[in-house]
Amino acid sequence: MITSQEYRARLKKLKPNVYMDGDIISREDPRLAGGINIMSQTYDLAYKPEFEEVLTATSHLNGRKINRFTHIHQSVDDLLKKQKMTRLCSQEVGGCIQRCMGTDALNALSVVTHEVDQQGDTEYYQRFLKYLQYIQDNDLAANCAQTDVKGDRMKRPHEQSDPDLYLRIVEKLPDGIVVTGAKAHNTCSAYIDEIIALPTRRLTAEEGPWAVAFALPADWEGVTLINAAYSPRPRRKLHAPYAELGVSHSITVFDKVFVPWERVFLCGEWEAAGRLGLLFALYHRHSYTGCKAALSEIVAGAAALVAEYNGIDRSQHVRHKIAELIAVVELIFAAGIAAAVNARRASSGTYIPDVTFCNVGRYVAGTNIYKEYETLAEIAGGLPATLPPEMDFYNPKTGPYLEKYIMRKDGISAEDQHRCFRLLQDMMSSAWGGHKLIDALHGGGSPVMERIGILNAYDLESVKRLAKRLAGIKT
Numbered sequence: 001m002i003t004s005q006e007y008r009a010r011l012k013k014l015k016p017n018v019y020m021d022g023d024i025i026s027r028e029d030p031r032l033a034g035g036i037n038i039m040s041q042t043y044d045l046a047y048k049p050e051f052e053e054v055l056t057a058t059s060h061l062n063g064r065k066i067n068r069f070t071h072i073h074q075s076v077d078d079l080l081k082k083q084k085m086t087r088l089c090s091q092e093v094g095g096c097i098q099r100c101m102g103t104d105a106l107n108a109l110s111v112v113t114h115e116v117d118q119q120g121d122t123e124y125y126q127r128f129l130k131y132l133q134y135i136q137d138n139d140l141a142a143n144c145a146q147t148d149v150k151g152d153r154m155k156r157p158h159e160q161s162d163p164d165l166y167l168r169i170v171e172k173l174p175d176g177i178v179v180t181g182a183k184a185h186n187t188c189s190a191y192i193d194e195i196i197a198l199p200t201r202r203l204t205a206e207e208g209p210w211a212v213a214f215a216l217p218a219d220w221e222g223v224t225l226i227n228a229a230y231s232p233r234p235r236r237k238l239h240a241p242y243a244e245l246g247v248s249h250s251i252t253v254f255d256k257v258f259v260p261w262e263r264v265f266l267c268g269e270w271e272a273a274g275r276l277g278l279l280f281a282l283y284h285r286h287s288y289t290g291c292k293a294a295l296s297e298i299v300a301g302a303a304a305l306v307a308e309y310n311g312i313d314r315s316q317h318v319r320h321k322i323a324e325l326i327a328v329v330e331l332i333f334a335a336g337i338a339a340a341v342n343a344r345r346a347s348s349g350t351y352i353p354d355v356t357f358c359n360v361g362r363y364v365a366g367t368n369i370y371k372e373y374e375t376l377a378e379i380a381g382g383l384p385a386t387l388p389p390e391m392d393f394y395n396p397k398t399g400p401y402l403e404k405y406i407m408r409k410d411g412i413s414a415e416d417q418h419r420c421f422r423l424l425q426d427m428m429s430s431a432w433g434g435h436k437l438i439d440a441l442h443g444g445g446s447p448v449m450e451r452i453g454i455l456n457a458y459d460l461e462s463v464k465r466l467a468k469r470l471a472g473i474k475t
């Protein structure tokens with residue numbers, strides 16, 4: 001395991017290939033600082049005794065102690081700990097912990113490379129294990145570049161007018177493959193070590209060139225990261241943990257990129273593309289049952305806090321709304337527990353969480369997020385939208401006015417009132433906050449994808465039979 005200092009030092013050595021707002025930027029650009037702060041926590045927390053049990057694991061490759069973000073789930077307990085780790089880390093940083101993407105991609109690859117090898121004469125699994133060893137030995141952070149830019153949504157990859165709208169193999173060479181295309185919405189790509197690219201959907205026989213999975217260093221020749229970054233507004237005086245976080249996402253362009261064979265994990269096996277894509281999504285939806293539970297409990301906590309500061313915390317309608325928020329938090333988390341407990345073992349030995357419970361948990365999370373924010377806004381009143389800028393609280397003329405007129409419930413200091421509403425402003429009335437809502441809705445798959453997943457996995461005929469029996473209809 002490495003420390004966050006070592007992680008940060010490694011980032012500095014990456015060749016510049018991140019573009020933002022018209023410029024090529026270094027990994028030390030302040031707009032990436034919030035995301036790097038979060039990623040650093042995944043290293044630091046692993047050394048804290050109170051987090052050690054969930055943040056570290058024993059490598060199934062060599063029995064060594066590793067950071068759980070690089071672990072392949074070997075049991076139900078591993079899945080439960082991964083979910084708990086995601087929730088605890090997300091509580092700690094105040095939002096998405098980001099590093100789970102790579103964990104979920106590694107786990108999906110550990111299953112599918114093994115399955116593909118069983119069908120033919122490929123050697124993906126052994127390659128994958130060597131790669132995993134490299135990840136674990138160096139405690140590398142990875143992302144997952146799965147979502148293709150996809151062009152016309154109603155057309156399949158081979159039907160697009162530009163075939164590069166889904167990442168594809170354009171050449172096979174003796175020592176590797178060449179790929180071209182772009183992946184969208186790639187979280188944390190600007191501050192990880194490794195990009196793991198996976199297919200995004202099921203493919204058909206004529207779509208072999210699009211059936212490709214591989215991993216590359218984030219600054220590899222021909223890889224360009226066109227980045228969008230979000231953070232809460234920077235603070236000058238009223239420092240707070242929430243103001244230190246951030247995230248960035250890139251369109252990751254692969255322009256005739258060479259991938260050596262030892263880093264290729266799927267190459268033309270179109271039948272396995274859908275399985276790999278869906279499995280990553282499944283692991284990621286399971287991760288969401290941890291991080292989204294944390295995000296929702298931050299909303300519930302902020303709602304309870306502002307209710308208290310507004311003096312309305314004993315009102316029945318407020319208490320009921322907060323109970324509803326808590327119900328969402330714990331239902332999401334419970335679905336993740338159920339998914340872990342009902343996991344099954346793949347041929348590689350990796351544990352796969354239950355499909356229905358993962359999808360249900362992610363679905364409850366995604367479809368409730370706007371309602372949760374509505375509740376928070378309702379309880380908070382309008383001030384999160386109209387709160388004067390921070391420095392007006394420190395101006396000798398306006399500061400005393402603001403300290404006097406921000407007061408609500410007796411016994412709460414002006415600074416704490418200010419802190420509470422500044423947090424709510426960042427959460428609800430900022431570019432950061434707006435972005436979080438879309439993330440919570442679509443990240444890990446839009447609600448429609450979970451609906452499809454739920455229907456595909458559910459035995460609808462058996463519940464129809466149940467209804468028929470109860471209705472007295474003969475089958």
Ligand SMILES: Cc1cc2nc3c(=O)[nH]c(=O)nc-3n(C[C@H](O)[C@H](O)[C@H](O)COP(=O)(O)OP(=O)(O)OC[C@H]3O[C@@H](n4cnc5c(N)ncnc54)[C@H](O)[C@@H]3O)c2cc1C
Binds near residue numbers: 184187
């Ligand atoms: C903040 C954030 C972070 C993310 N991080 C990552 C990441 O790190 N890695 C990664 O790979 N992905 C990531 N994603 C991508 C995420 O998984 C996708 O946003 C999600 O799968 C939806 O894809 P899309 O954005 O292309 O939307 P679209 O697929 O364009 O969906 C838009 C709408 O069109 C509908 N639609 C799409 N296709 C069809 C069709 N054929 N027929 C009918 N209706 C259709 C959908 O139902 C949806 O309602 C992230 C997304 C967000 C918002």
